[in-house]
Amino acid sequence: MDRKERRRFKRKEPLNLQVTDIAARLQEGQASALSKAITLVESRQKDHRRSAQAILAEVLPNTGDAVRIGISGVPGAGKSTFIESFGLYLCSLGHKVAVLAIDPSSPVSGGSILGDKTRMEKLSRHPNAFIRPTPSEGEFGGVHRKTRESLLLCEAAGYSVIIVETVGVGQSEAEVRDMVDFFLLLALTGAGDELQGMKKGILELVDAIAVNKADGDNLERALSAKEEYSRVTMGITPATSGWNIATLTCSALYQEGLEDIWKLVLSFADETRQSGVFDCRRRNQAGKWLQAEVRRALVERFMKDGDVQASLKLLEERVREGTALPSMAAHELIDVYFSLNKK
Amino acid sequence: MDRKERRRFKRKEPLNLQVTDIAARLQEGQASALSKAITLVESRQKDHRRSAQAILAEVLPNTGDAVRIGISGVPGAGKSTFIESFGLYLCSLGHKVAVLAIDPSSPVSGGSILGDKTRMEKLSRHPNAFIRPTPSEGEFGGVHRKTRESLLLCEAAGYSVIIVETVGVGQSEAEVRDMVDFFLLLALTGAGDELQGMKKGILELVDAIAVNKADGDNLERALSAKEEYSRVTMGITPATSGWNIATLTCSALYQEGLEDIWKLVLSFADETRQSGVFDCRRRNQAGKWLQAEVRRALVERFMKDGDVQASLKLLEERVREGTALPSMAAHELIDVYFSLNKK
Numbered sequence: 001m002d003r004k005e006r007r008r009f010k011r012k013e014p015l016n017l018q019v020t021d022i023a024a025r026l027q028e029g030q031a032s033a034l035s036k037a038i039t040l041v042e043s044r045q046k047d048h049r050r051s052a053q054a055i056l057a058e059v060l061p062n063t064g065d066a067v068r069i070g071i072s073g074v075p076g077a078g079k080s081t082f083i084e085s086f087g088l089y090l091c092s093l094g095h096k097v098a099v100l101a102i103d104p105s106s107p108v109s110g111g112s113i114l115g116d117k118t119r120m121e122k123l124s125r126h127p128n129a130f131i132r133p134t135p136s137e138g139e140f141g142g143v144h145r146k147t148r149e150s151l152l153l154c155e156a157a158g159y160s161v162i163i164v165e166t167v168g169v170g171q172s173e174a175e176v177r178d179m180v181d182f183f184l185l186l187a188l189t190g191a192g193d194e195l196q197g198m199k200k201g202i203l204e205l206v207d208a209i210a211v212n213k214a215d216g217d218n219l220e221r222a223l224s225a226k227e228e229y230s231r232v233t234m235g236i237t238p239a240t241s242g243w244n245i246a247t248l249t250c251s252a253l254y255q256e257g258l259e260d261i262w263k264l265v266l267s268f269a270d271e272t273r274q275s276g277v278f279d280c281r282r283r284n285q286a287g288k289w290l291q292a293e294v295r296r297a298l299v300e301r302f303m304k305d306g307d308v309q310a311s312l313k314l315l316e317e318r319v320r321e322g323t324a325l326p327s328m329a330a331h332e333l334i335d336v337y338f339s340l341n342k343k
Numbered sequence: 344m345d346r347k348e349r350r351r352f353k354r355k356e357p358l359n360l361q362v363t364d365i366a367a368r369l370q371e372g373q374a375s376a377l378s379k380a381i382t383l384v385e386s387r388q389k390d391h392r393r394s395a396q397a398i399l400a401e402v403l404p405n406t407g408d409a410v411r412i413g414i415s416g417v418p419g420a421g422k423s424t425f426i427e428s429f430g431l432y433l434c435s436l437g438h439k440v441a442v443l444a445i446d447p448s449s450p451v452s453g454g455s456i457l458g459d460k461t462r463m464e465k466l467s468r469h470p471n472a473f474i475r476p477t478p479s480e481g482e483f484g485g486v487h488r489k490t491r492e493s494l495l496l497c498e499a500a501g502y503s504v505i506i507v508e509t510v511g512v513g514q515s516e517a518e519v520r521d522m523v524d525f526f527l528l529l530a531l532t533g534a535g536d537e538l539q540g541m542k543k544g545i546l547e548l549v550d551a552i553a554v555n556k557a558d559g560d561n562l563e564r565a566l567s568a569k570e571e572y573s574r575v576t577m578g579i580t581p582a583t584s585g586w587n588i589a590t591l592t593c594s595a596l597y598q599e600g601l602e603d604i605w606k607l608v609l610s611f612a613d614e615t616r617q618s619g620v621f622d623c624r625r626r627n628q629a630g631k632w633l634q635a636e637v638r639r640a641l642v643e644r645f646m647k648d649g650d651v652q653a654s655l656k657l658l659e660e661r662v663r664e665g666t667a668l669p670s671m672a673a674h675e676l677i678d679v680y681f682s683l684n685k686k
Contacts, residue, residue, distance in 0.1 A: 053670065053671050057668060060665065060667075060668055061666075064665055286662045287659050287662060289662070289669040290669040290672060293669045293670050293672070293674075294655065294673040294677065297674050297677040298641060298642060298677055299641060299642070302641055316633055319630060319633045320626040320627075322403065322404075322406065322407055322629070325399050326491075326629060326635075327492065330633060330639070330640045334637065334640040334641055
């Protein structure tokens with residue numbers, strides 16, 4: 001063996017018995033094993049990370065079979081109630097449903113904690129449902145490794161519908177779009193204020209808009225909001241090639257419209273699988289995730305270099321004083337590093 | 344001289360005559376020279392970039408003297424009218440005002456083109472005002488090098504107030520916060536729908552909120568919106584240490600409230616200069632910019648390596664097939680690269 005091969009051979013350590021056990025029980029559908037695995041994924045400890053990677057490598061062949069649905073909506077649109085109602089409906093059809101979240105808001109600003117079981121208590125108690133709160137750490141470059149890896153684990157554990165919830169802070173809708181098949185926006189009043197306040201560009205990410213709270217006194221308003229969304233979305237290039245953005249109404253509280261939404265998701269999956277768009281998107285998502293991870297690992301490793309740290313410190317001082325331009329200083333640092341380190 | 348020194352000496356090419364000329368005229372305040380320099384900054388051509396860097400290096404000592412104000416607001420809040428009125432007011436006081444913009448929205452979604460002179464026609468014709476439309480290219484990692492470098496050029500050209508406008512798409516408010524001293528949010532109706540729709544976290548970035556269109560029939564509503572914002576912002580940790588978020592009303596159309604806003608900015612500058620917060624923030628902003636540029640240059644250089652491109656292609660195929668996990672694949676790639684390339 002040459003040097004490269006010897007190094008790779010050494011790295012194939014025998015799987016830790018505990019890891020093998022967790023992976024096996026997870027693939028049998030045991031929620032406790034799934035929880036443990038996700039905890040390892042979220043951990044910052046090196047040995048936990050290694051175990052998590054080992055479990056993921058082990059179960060990877062059994063991923064990919066679920067329908068991945070992203071759900072976003074302005075605060076007050078009723079996301080928790082919706083996800084709970086929708087989740088319970090899917091469970092009643094025999095599905096296993098997992099709910100994950102992306103929410104970088106700080107608790108300081110009063111941001112709700114997504115995936116909080118107390119907000120979806122009934123669902124959290126259903127034996128075929130699995131709810132996981134948002135991982136505590138923010139993500140560099142929006143790659144959301146923890147949520148993506150948790151999603152894969154849920155699939156390996158047999159969950160057939162994975163819901164990724166987000167509250168629309170920063171780039172989170174774009175990030176959710178990058179990890180799901182179908183993106184549903186839960187709306188409330190429709191256009192006017194809501195549309196104005198809505199981040200431009202979100203309509204170009206969605207596959208369907210459901211106007212919630214279409215019940216009682218609010219019914220007419222909801223129907224008219226739906227019409228408004230239909231009009232607004234006509235001029236938009238859809239996120240999914242060959243699919244027209246659908247608009248519906250629903251009432252999460254009274255469990256109305258949920259069947260229509262699920263039928264829509266199934267049509268979507270059928271059509272896009274037939275056209276090849278479904279698989280194409282998943283492959284692109286995986287490719288983008290790889291690119292993001294490479295960038296992250298690269299920067300991490302680079303910043304560990306002692307010489308780099310020293311140079312960076314000096315450059316930072318000059319930049320802070322205003323005697324060096326960041327873009328020039330950065331290029332010089334990289335130039336020097338790469339010319340010194342060329343093999 | 345040792346190898347390092349010889350390399351650095353060779354790089355100090357004599358400044359191109361045209362570059363010297365542009366830099367000189369720019370520092371004399373000639374708007375045409377400033378335009379040329381910004382065009383070079385925005386260009387993708389290598390020789391243009393080099394000239395841009397040379398000009399920036401030349402004028403860097405003359406930067407830092409302006410007040411940098413960020414302005415954001417929901418669509419419809421009246422940003423163009425406000426910036427025009429406010430800009431003209433500042434010009435009337437003898438200031439030279441520059442307006443730059445960050446707007447990653449695609450024209451497809453009907454996004455307004457910020458910094459569009461046709462929306463601020465009167466201001467664009469004032470001899471002491473300079474308006475530059477959004478640079479056409481989006482930015483990796485939100486560093487907005489082009490806008491930041493344009494800002495420095497404007498300062499070197501003698502503009503005493505630089506306004507950076509953004510429409511609040513994606514992370515643009517956070518990015519504007521990272522390049523200005525004072526951040527003003529232009530609001531319309533106040534809380535309720537507007538606040539709900541507003542991205543969580545933006546209130547933690549602002550130094551003042553001005554409720555616009557406080558005139559005619561809308562006056563009462565504007566005043567009550569101002570009160571609502573005062574209440575809401577009481578519980579928020581201010582973006583600027585030692586400064587309480589101010590709330591005001593104004594009418595851009597009737598040029599009311601502009602003096603108060605300017606007085607507020609001046610107080611802010613005074614107080615924060617005294618407390619040291621002003622300089623501290625600028626130094627941190629420069630440091631962050633450097634970090635972002637280093638990451639960008641690093642990734643760019645890394646991706647140029649032939650071996651990397653080949654490995655990446657193979658890994659991407661495996662990841663897309665679902666036979667490799669992005670996070671693991673990325674780390675392996677980086678590990679191999681760094682161990683092969685160690686000096």
